Amino acid sequence: MKQSVLFTRAFKSFPSDEEARGIRFLVRAGFVNKEAAGVYSFLPLGLRVLRNIESIIREEMDRVGGQEILMPILHPRENWEITGRWTSFDALYKVKNREGKEAALGPTHEEIIFPVIKKMVSSYRDLPVYVYQIQDKVRDEARAKSGLLRGREFWMKDFYSFHRDETDLDGFYEKMKKVYLGVFKRLGLKVLVVKASGGTFSKYSHEFQVLSPVGEDLVLYCGKCGFAENKEIAQVKDGEVCLECGGMIKAGSSIEVGNIFKLNTRFSEPFSVAYKDEEGNQRLVYAGCYGIGVSRLMGTIAEVLSDERGLIWPELEAPFLVHLLELDGGRGDVIYRDLQRSGIRVLYDDRKISAGEKFAEADLIGIPWRVVTSKKTGTKLEVKARSSAETRLVTLLNFKRLLKTKR
Amino acid sequence: MKQSVLFTRAFKSFPSDEEARGIRFLVRAGFVNKEAAGVYSFLPLGLRVLRNIESIIREEMDRVGGQEILMPILHPRENWEITGRWTSFDALYKVKNREGKEAALGPTHEEIIFPVIKKMVSSYRDLPVYVYQIQDKVRDEARAKSGLLRGREFWMKDFYSFHRDETDLDGFYEKMKKVYLGVFKRLGLKVLVVKASGGTFSKYSHEFQVLSPVGEDLVLYCGKCGFAENKEIAQVKDGEVCLECGGMIKAGSSIEVGNIFKLNTRFSEPFSVAYKDEEGNQRLVYAGCYGIGVSRLMGTIAEVLSDERGLIWPELEAPFLVHLLELDGGRGDVIYRDLQRSGIRVLYDDRKISAGEKFAEADLIGIPWRVVTSKKTGTKLEVKARSSAETRLVTLLNFKRLLKTKR
Numbered sequence: 113m114k115q116s117v118l119f120t121r122a123f124k125s126f127p128s129d130e131e132a133r134g135i136r137f138l139v140r141a142g143f144v145n146k147e148a149a150g151v152y153s154f155l156p157l158g159l160r161v162l163r164n165i166e167s168i169i170r171e172e173m174d175r176v177g178g179q180e181i182l183m184p185i186l187h188p189r190e191n192w193e194i195t196g197r198w199t200s201f202d203a204l205y206k207v208k209n210r211e212g213k214e215a216a217l218g219p220t221h222e223e224i225i226f227p228v229i230k231k232m233v234s235s236y237r238d239l240p241v242y243v244y245q246i247q248d249k250v251r252d253e254a255r256a257k258s259g260l261l262r263g264r265e266f267w268m269k270d271f272y273s274f275h276r277d278e279t280d281l282d283g284f285y286e287k288m289k290k291v292y293l294g295v296f297k298r299l300g301l302k303v304l305v306v307k308a309s310g311g312t313f314s315k316y317s318h319e320f321q322v323l324s325p326v327g328e329d330l331v332l333y334c335g336k337c338g339f340a341e342n343k344e345i346a347q348v349k350d351g352e353v354c355l356e357c358g359g360m361i362k363a364g365s366s367i368e369v370g371n372i373f374k375l376n377t378r379f380s381e382p383f384s385v386a387y388k389d390e391e392g393n394q395r396l397v398y399a400g401c402y403g404i405g406v407s408r409l410m411g412t413i414a415e416v417l418s419d420e421r422g423l424i425w426p427e428l429e430a431p432f433l434v435h436l437l438e439l440d441g442g443r444g445d446v447i448y449r450d451l452q453r454s455g456i457r458v459l460y461d462d463r464k465i466s467a468g469e470k471f472a473e474a475d476l477i478g479i480p481w482r483v484v485t486s487k488k489t490g491t492k493l494e495v496k497a498r499s500s501a502e503t504r505l506v507t508l509l510n511f512k513r514l515l516k517t518k519r
Numbered sequence: 520m521k522q523s524v525l526f527t528r529a530f531k532s533f534p535s536d537e538e539a540r541g542i543r544f545l546v547r548a549g550f551v552n553k554e555a556a557g558v559y560s561f562l563p564l565g566l567r568v569l570r571n572i573e574s575i576i577r578e579e580m581d582r583v584g585g586q587e588i589l590m591p592i593l594h595p596r597e598n599w600e601i602t603g604r605w606t607s608f609d610a611l612y613k614v615k616n617r618e619g620k621e622a623a624l625g626p627t628h629e630e631i632i633f634p635v636i637k638k639m640v641s642s643y644r645d646l647p648v649y650v651y652q653i654q655d656k657v658r659d660e661a662r663a664k665s666g667l668l669r670g671r672e673f674w675m676k677d678f679y680s681f682h683r684d685e686t687d688l689d690g691f692y693e694k695m696k697k698v699y700l701g702v703f704k705r706l707g708l709k710v711l712v713v714k715a716s717g718g719t720f721s722k723y724s725h726e727f728q729v730l731s732p733v734g735e736d737l738v739l740y741c742g743k744c745g746f747a748e749n750k751e752i753a754q755v756k757d758g759e760v761c762l763e764c765g766g767m768i769k770a771g772s773s774i775e776v777g778n779i780f781k782l783n784t785r786f787s788e789p790f791s792v793a794y795k796d797e798e799g800n801q802r803l804v805y806a807g808c809y810g811i812g813v814s815r816l817m818g819t820i821a822e823v824l825s826d827e828r829g830l831i832w833p834e835l836e837a838p839f840l841v842h843l844l845e846l847d848g849g850r851g852d853v854i855y856r857d858l859q860r861s862g863i864r865v866l867y868d869d870r871k872i873s874a875g876e877k878f879a880e881a882d883l884i885g886i887p888w889r890v891v892t893s894k895k896t897g898t899k900l901e902v903k904a905r906s907s908a909e910t911r912l913v914t915l916l917n918f919k920r921l922l923k924t925k926r
Contacts, residue, residue: 117584117586118586119586119636119639119640119645119648119650120639121639142639145635145638147590147591147593147594147595147631148593148594148595148622151591151593151595152591153588153589153590153591153631153635154588154589154590155588155635156586156587156588159587159588159589162589177524179524179525179526179563180563180566181560181561181562181563181566182560182561182566182569183554183560183561184554184558184559184560184655184672185592185624185655185657185672186554186555186558186657186671186672187554187555188554188555188558191554203617205614205616206614207612207613207614207624209612209659209671210610210659210661215555217592217614217624224554224560228552228560228562229526231552232526232527232528232549233526238526241526243526248591248592248655250592250593252616252617254617264593264616265591265592265593
């Protein structure tokens with residue numbers, strides 16, 4: 113894409129109403145626009161990142177047998193009455209239509225998916241079932257802050273598994289723990305698997321936490337063996353010896369980017385989601401749910417993978433793989449066409465502005481590979497990775513080879 | 520995908536709470552699930568159709584220079600106060616958060632996109648700008664009915680164009696009329712371009728209407744020259760002579776699948792969206808908006824392209840291209856793997872149910888190509904298009920060739 117065509121622009125100064133570094137860069141570089149506290153629009157660069165994160169998650173959910181669906185935002189009040197959450201769910205937005213009928217705006221979708229499963233599942237032969245969606249959610253958060261990290265409206269992947277018994281659920285739950293680690297690894301994030309409260313209907317749950325000073329969670333973890341517990345349930349303290357390995361327990365702020373939860377029969381009971389086993393007995397379905405904050409991940413990556421000059425996207429999430437900068441006497445058009453023909457995602461800065469401005473903006477936007485063509489580079493290109501200080505002069509052919517071997 | 524794995528099922532009987540044929544088939548075949556009046560979940564088969572429709576629309580919007588973005592559902596009340604639509608927009612859902620702040624749930628996005636454009640555009644050099652999104656919308660409809668045709672929650676593509684003057688807007692508006700015709704043609708739908716009211720801020724608008732007895736619109740059209748006007752503004756009557764070509768005017772119920780609208784300065788004025796022209800004068804931006812009902816299109820196709828046995832999807836929208844049925848003595852597994860390796864989207868009915876059930880369900884689901892392998896077909900396949908009664912016995916290789924030449 114030509115940058116002269118891109119309708120967003122980078123702003124000279126940071127937004128005055130954002131505190132965390134990641135969101136300050138995202139707004140300043142034109143990835144997102146703030147519409148209200150905790151509510152953002154995704155502009156072309158931001159939407160590309162969001163879609164890339166979605167694709168990675170989708171691939172991994174499909175691989176584990178997840179069947180993708182799409183549920184609505186408007187949920188009938190009755191469904192939430194059945195589970196008792198119409199009154200007990202703290203952050204539930206409620207709307208009334210012109211006939212006076214009330215609806216909840218979906219902050220999570222157990223109240224929709226369980227009745228669907230009830231219609232579809234009747235025998236042990238129909239189980240297990242794995243479904244998921246990547247969908248826009250709303251929550252009336254008490255403190256919507258830190259940009260995309262705690263939004264009132266946010267994109268989430270929610271996955272639900274349905275099983276014939278607890279053993280089958282337990283096995284799948286452990287499998288999903290590994291799948292989740294794989295997702296975050298592909299995204300280039302270091303996560304802690306943190307033991308957390310299971311609420312009223314399960315012994316415990318697990319959260320996937322990324323250490324960051326702007327995180328709202330507090331975890332106690334061992335840097336040596338990976339033991340980690342959420343502050344809420346932790347029995348160890350900062351500076352204590354890790355009982356698992358003898359290492360040292362540390363306390364750290366963190367961002368929760370995912371969680372997995374055994375629901376057991378908490379929702380199949382009120383909705384009577386049951387199946388007939390081999391002996392003809394009706395049995396309740398066991399279920400688990402598995403969330404990943406998709407837009408929150410975008411905010412997290414912006415936060416933890418950035419430096420003082422701007423964002424640093426990993427290749428998979430990046431809005432473009434290559435940022436081509438044409439300076440005086442360069443051969444931008446020819447190189448742009450060539451890279452495009454090779455199927456490489458390129459943002460081409462073809463604007464008539466100073467070299468200094470182009471460099472600063474490239475650092476701000478954070479595309480993995482910066483490529484300069486100018487009088488000075490001649491028939492070659494000056495190539496620099498955003499994550500490195502080193503520049504090198506290579507031919508276009510060798511640059512394309514470099515990109516290929518990297519993948 | 521193996522049908523034994525697909526978690527949805529076809530129901531023996533029609534839903535009791537749906538009237539139109541299309542939605543009755545969609546529910547019965549497990550494409551969608553009704554959550555409330557006008558609110559549906561898209562299940563795996565339905566989501567595939569929705570995504571396919573989206574892809575076609577996205578391609579055409581990108582081709583005309585549209586830049587994709589994604590705006591939120593929660594809109595600050597202030598934005599709607601500025602345009603006066605907080606009170607005048609009839610079907611606006613409103614919610615209050617815990618702090619008492621009110622928000623509108625987006626039924627359309629002028630109130631969000633204009634302030635974004637204001638931040639990004641300052642000079643005549645920045646224009647024109649074309650942006651669009653494919654997004655979940657809600658409207659507090661008085662009569663939510665006919666399934667996906669008039670929903671309270673629905674997926675829509677909304678495109679907004681911004682221009683330096685009326686002439687530029689007019690030119691683009693005419694271009695979009697052609698683009699829209701191209702989209703509907705690719706989708707396999709016959710549409711009428713219907714002149715309609717332009718509301719208070721434009722002389723007229725254009726609607727894209729598909730004739731159907733279940734449609735809620737009434738259009739007067741000439742079958743010979745294509746002249747068409749919405750009943751609301753029409754000056755001709757059923758049975759009259761067409762003034763354009765001497766043909767005969769007919770009246771018909773129809774479904775509005777898209778519309779295009781000149782907004783002129785209706786929204787740039789209240790939001791002060793202006794640019795500096797070559798002489799340094801501040802001028803208001805001219806705008807147009809262009810909508811397509813994405814989920815409504817799915818409902819429309821189900822309605823107009825179905826027969827008494829079930830749905831009939833065109834290849835591009837179909838959830839799968841091939842429905843492979845294994846009957847007694849067939850070689851389903853081998854053929855399934857082969858088709859998959861060839862990159863063909865196959866639903867493989869590997870279930871142990873009767874041939875009659877398989878045939879009936881295949882007709883209900885409406886995948887374009889039904890392929891049977893059985894003892895009788897031997898090393899060959901019995902191939903039948905859903906839209907035809909003719910069956911033929913061909914080799915797998917020739918069937919694949921047939922699919923290729925079709926595209």
